[in-house]
Amino acid sequence: MSLAIRSLTGRETPPAPAEIDAFLAAHPVPLVEGSSVTFLYRGEAHAVRLHHWIYGLPSARPFTRLPGTDLWYLIEELPPGSRVEYKLGLIAEAGEEEELIRDPRNPLLARDPFGANSVCHGDRYEQPAWTLPDPEARPGTIERLTLAETALGREVPVALYLPARFRTSRRYPLLVIHDGEDYLRYSALRTVLDNLIHRLEIAPLVAALPAPGERLVEYADDPAHARFLAEELVPALERRLPLRREPAARGLMGASFGAVASLSTAVRYPGRFGRLLLQSGSFAFTDIGPGRRGPVFAPVVRFMNRFRDRPERVSERVYVSCGIYESLIYENRSLVPLLQGTGMEVRYEEARDGHNWENWRDRLRAALSWLFPGPLWMVYE
Amino acid sequence: MPSRAVPLVLLGPQRFTRTLGEAVRATGIAGPLALVTAGWQEREGEDEVLREHLAAAGCAAENLRLYERTEELFEADPELAAAHRERQERLRHLQELYRLRLAHLKAAVRELDLREGPPELLAPERRHALEAVRALDAHHLRRVRALRRATDEATGLRRRPALLRQAAGVRRALERAAGVAIAGGHVAVLLNRLRLFGGGRLLRGRPLFAWSAGAMVVAERVVLFHDHPPQQSGDAELLDAGLGLCHGILPLPHARRRLRLGDPRRVALFAERFAPAAALALDDGARLVVAEGGWRAGPGVFRLTPAGRVEPAGELP
Structure with missing residues (x-):
């Protein structure tokens, strides 16, 4: 041509x-x-x-x-x-x-x-329709609360996404999202949740978006962060909201270091979170030598090396995605068979995209509809 | 066309294009209407918009509260509630087994469809593959019916005092009504609730207006369908028998959104699989008046044909 x-x-x-x-x-x-x-x-x-x-x-x-x-x-x-x-x-x-x-x-x-x-x-790329505002989709709401005196040694502001037609007589799954405000701003998270719930492709769910502090510290296998999520945030939300309590209705999600935080929290609290959504995880590890990614990654490398030595079935379903134009593609591809070997159900998706928020946005339908399937086949309104 | 003394009208979804009031007026029924919104589950009572719409058409309404009554019933009769839960669990299991077999049979149909070769060899194989799907559908329907019947008999369903009390309340409400309007929602919940309080026997002989899942449950068979779900292949599934209040019709609400109506092969397969029932797309604005042995369709109703076309349903006969 x-x-x-x-x-x-x-x-x-x-x-x-x-x-x-x-x-x-x-x-x-x-x-x-x-x-x-x-x-x-x-x-x-x-x-x-x-x-x-x-x-x-x-x-x-x-x-x-x-x-x-x-x-x-x-x-x-x-x-x-x-x-x-x-x-x-x-x-x-x-x-x-x-x-x-x-x-x-x-x-x-x-x-x-x-x-x-x-x-x-590129040729044939189209922004998915479900990432764009749909006037027919009933909008969810965002509420804000603050948790004081947390394991993190600071107040933690938390944004809560409540699905449209939220009601206390019903019980909802909970998805805790790392860097959630960034997902809202750059990945159209609210629109995506509204649309996928409206289309019945995912279950109406509550999403909790705790604001990070020093994210490169808190998200890098920090025990205080895991304790905050598992022992403070989730119980506080379960007291406040009508949430389902079984692991299959409790998920962790994040991209990059947020994916590390999700996996490492699940490892520290095995069986607590039955759904993991890990996007472009910074899952750095070493087979030999100190690694090439610098000191910020050191705790991640230690965590991943430990997990690679003794992989465990810490969750039920894990969705992993990565862009093939990312430097992390090697680490993510390496993680998949490791997770599968533990007996967890694993879905892995690659995209011709990079380490960015729109890549992560475009994967949300496949991920969420598998982790939290909606009543698509049963509801005809 | 033979006229049906008692009107049965199937409508398109009512959220954005409300045609119920007009349809009620057109039948000459003054009201009041008994509302069934059990498919909305815990939102059953949030029927203000529907009531206002009917009121604007001069028609009063009373909600039969079938979902709420069922919750009360299960609270009053925990043994029945446990039996119901167990039955639903077994039905879910059965549906999974059916789905497993269906996936393989549908894969064969699709693969044969893509094969090239002498038509005289391929055509009989394609027909036979589709017949296998139809036979599985029929087998599944028999098993679901048998499982339901066995549970009903084991629990002595029709003799349970708590159910008799609630059913009497439903019958009294129906006696005050000039007709029944059945809304959509969760099709299995709606079907179960209606069946619990008498099903087809409860509604037969009464003017009926139904849409979305409501339209699905009044037919002979309830088919779940979506051609492009985010997970798996999108094979339509038979769920259960319907209430059998209209014959020869398979209502397909939201067909334009849920089915690939522009794909002639999928349309043809769908129509052939569920024949002789006519697969009828009921989208916004659709109105289908069902008559003995046929129907009179408004301009919004389309029929999926074995030739793969989507045609205005018109009148039958």
């Missing part, structure tokens, strides 16, 4: 500015054609680079300037279904520092706690 950009390249004389204007007006940026993506930037610069978060590729990819013009382009391979977040790096003059910017011609953005990135949707 001849790429559209070839209509401008390889000429003896450069295209006129008006022709470049017309080209840019006629094509979305970046330009996805099958498994090829053409990134484009127009403007004076010494150099332009693509910064992406695809593990395995050099992180900075140089653009080529179309000779005699101010149009820069870069053609990359991107398999179907991929979703990639990126920024452009501009170097105005030789020797100057690089400035990272979002792609000015691409309206697609993904936000995270550090700001926002531009997004490239």
Whole structure:
């Protein structure tokens, strides 16, 4: 397939500015054609680079300037279904520092706690409909409470998602979500829960979103964090709300370090949490040597090495997902047979995506409908 | 078309497009209506919107409270409650066994469907594979009926004083009503509650208006269906016999949302599997007036045909 950009390249004389204007007006940026993506930037610069978060590729990819013009382009391979977040790096003059910017011609953005990135949707990627607001879905509510004097040595604010038509005469499953406020902000968690409950694909559930403190400490196999969840938060919620008490109706969920916190809490309290949802877990381990990920990961490595030595059946069902463009794919792939070997039911899903909130958002339907199946087959309203 | 003295009207879902009042008016029934909202389970009593809608059509309503009555009944008769729980557990188990066998038979149907080869060889195999599914459906229905009957006899269901008291209350409420409106919700809960208080015998001969799960339970068979669930393959399942108040019809509420009506092969298989019952899509705004031996369908009712088409249901005969 001849790429559209070839209509401008390889000429003896450069295209006129008006022709470049017309080209840019006629094509979305970046330009996805099958498994090829053409990134484009127009403007004076010494150099332009693509910064992406695809593990395995050099992180900075140089653009080529179309000779005699101010149009820069870069053609990359991107398999179907991929979703990639990126920024452009501009170097105005030789020797100057690089400035990272979002792609000015691409309206697609993904936000995270550090700001926002531009997004490239590969061929056949579509944002799932169930992640978008549905006017027919009855909205759940968010309530807030604070737990004082916790095992963490601090007050813990907790956001509670209560499903639409919540009532005290009914009993609900409980899902405790690490980094829950970030899931709300960047993964459309509230919309997703509203929609999946409305579609009867998941059971109406209560989600508890305790705010982290020093998350890299608390989430890295911290016994105080596990104690807080299992001995303080869950009992407090069970006193306050109509919750089902069996393990199958009690889940832990998290991404990255939050997945580590979920698994390590389940390991410290085996049989307490029957459902685990682990996304892009930072499950660093070592077979030999000190590991390559630095001191923040040291407690995680110790925990994972212990767990790898003596894996246990600590839960009933575990859903694990990871993006294949993440550096953590090796660790997550390694974890799956280990979990399966304990006799836990394990579902594992990979996506052509990176370590980001929209990847985690897009997996929620498959994960939650398996962990907390709804009455889809039985209810016809 | 032969006219039916007592109207039975099946409607599309009522949450967004409320047509019940108009349907009641069209039959000339002044009310009051007895409401069955047991499928809403613990929300059974939250029927204000429905009542207001009926009131606007000049029709009063009284909720039969079948869900609440059942809870009271089980509290008063713990032995019956335990027997009911055990029966439901056995039915769930039976459904799992059926589902297991169904998955294999449906896989064979799908695989044969994709095979290429001489039609004279393939066609009989395809027919036979589908017949195997139909035979399993029939077998499952027999087993479910037998299991229910055995439990009812073992518990002496119809002679239990607590049930007789509650059933008398239901009958009195029905005597005050000019007709019955059966809403949707949890189809198994609704069917169980209706059956507990007399089922088809309770409702036969009364003007009926039913939608969603309510429409499903008044038919001869209750089929659970969803073509694209988030887990597993989406094979429609037979749940149980219905109340048998209308014949030759398989009502499919929310069909546009739940079925792949644009996939002719799936549509054809669905229609063939449940034939001779007519698989009728009842989406928002649909109205189907059932008559002896046939029906008169409004513009919102569509029939899934063995040819794989989805056609306006029209009139039968």
